Amino acid sequence: MSISTTIKSASESLFDLFYPQNCVSCGTHLFKNEIEVCRLCLKRLPRTHFEKRPHDNVISALLWGRCKVEYSYALYYYRKGERVQKLLHSVKYKGNKKLGVLLGNELGKSILSSEQIFDVIIPVPLHQLKQRQRGYNQSEVIATGINEILNIPVNTSVLKRAVHTSTQTKKSRFERWQNVESIFNMNKAEELRNKHILVIDDVITTGSTMEACINTLSKIDGVKISLATIACAYL
Numbered sequence: 001m002s003i004s005t006t007i008k009s010a011s012e013s014l015f016d017l018f019y020p021q022n023c024v025s026c027g028t029h030l031f032k033n034e035i036e037v038c039r040l041c042l043k044r045l046p047r048t049h050f051e052k053r054p055h056d057n058v059i060s061a062l063l064w065g066r067c068k069v070e071y072s073y074a075l076y077y078y079r080k081g082e083r084v085q086k087l088l089h090s091v092k093y094k095g096n097k098k099l100g101v102l103l104g105n106e107l108g109k110s111i112l113s114s115e116q117i118f119d120v121i122i123p124v125p126l127h128q129l130k131q132r133q134r135g136y137n138q139s140e141v142i143a144t145g146i147n148e149i150l151n152i153p154v155n156t157s158v159l160k161r162a163v164h165t166s167t168q169t170k171k172s173r174f175e176r177w178q179n180v181e182s183i184f185n186m187n188k189a190e191e192l193r194n195k196h197i198l199v200i201d202d203v204i205t206t207g208s209t210m211e212a213c214i215n216t217l218s219k220i221d222g223v224k225i226s227l228a229t230i231a232c233a234y235l
């Protein structure tokens with residue numbers, strides 16, 4: 001072991017002593033080789049295994065007749081108050097980018113196992129104002145993690161969020177549809193002509209944001225569109 005590695009690991013242990021790292025999900029102290037979530041929690045998360053049937057699963061059924069999707073992937077099922085929600089909350093609101101990249105890596109591995117090929121990754125954009133407030137876009141962080149595994153470029157310049165939407169929860173499905181129908185627009189869309197696009201979001205619940213996103217991107221000539229999210233609601 002070199003002197004610099006020894007110093008580095010000594011300082012890491014010292015840091016760990018004063019700032020112990022705990023599992024985001026269950027709160028237990030993490031071992032040195034664990035990042036953000038303990039191995040036990042990671043194992044207990046409810047996997048969907050959609051990568052085994054990416055053309056025929058809960059998400060494709062949810063979006064059927066609303067937008068045209070080739071393949072859909074989700075790592076985990078999501079239910080309010082459960083572990084997966086805790087993890088996503090940490091990525092979205094607590095600045096835990098490390099966890100976002102880690103979950104992106106896991107999602108990337110599951111997509112890789114389905115042996116489908118994509119040309120470009122597009123994270124669902126946040127409105128500029130929201131991104132400035134939060135400091136980052138969680139979908140972009142997840143996309144970075146997917147890119148580390150799949151080696152596909154991440155494009156954040158074409159799809160833009162035009163409207164700063166208010167909270168969706170208290171609206172009817174029709175109002176939500178009206179609300180999201182025109183929230184995205186595109187810039188230099190010809191760059192993506194004839195590409196197979198993989199759209200990334202952190203979670204799918206009603207599917208209305210994803211629907212609006214895909215319907216906007218579908219206006220580009222010759223594109224095929226697939227999607228991947230960390231979690232999808234039990235339906």
Ligand SMILES: [Zn+2]
Binds near residue numbers: 024025027039041
């Ligand atoms: Zn844990």
